[in-house]
Amino acid sequence: xxxxxxxxxxxxxxxxxxxxxxxxxxxxxxxxxxxxxxxxxxxxxxxxxxxxxxxxxxxxxxxxxxxxxxxxx
Numbered sequence: 001x002x003x004x005x006x007x008x009x010x011x012x013x014x015x016x017x018x019x020x021x022x023x024x025x026x027x028x029x030x031x032x033x034x035x036x037x038x039x040x041x042x043x044x045x046x047x048x049x050x051x052x053x054x055x056x057x058x059x060x061x062x063x064x065x066x067x068x069x070x071x072x073x
Contacts, residue, residue, distance in 0.1 A: 005045065006058050013038040013059035014066065027067075034063060 013034040020030035038059045042052040 005042075005047075005055060009038050009041060009055045009059050010062040012041045014063060017063050031060075031063060035060065 016037040017030050017034035020033045021027075025033070035056060038056055039052065042048065042055055047055065
């Protein structure tokens, strides 16, 4: 189940990051929006504060990896 949560959080954050960049927002604004949406998604799953941090870190790493031209598993 853990890997499914990681995958879905990465999908949520990367989708929102893409939406923000298509709307010509800066990288930092797009990243902020993506992470906020990931936090909302995790809170819907009951994962908040410290419990959410590993998933948020994974989402941030995935976005950074895509920007550098590599995919993260």
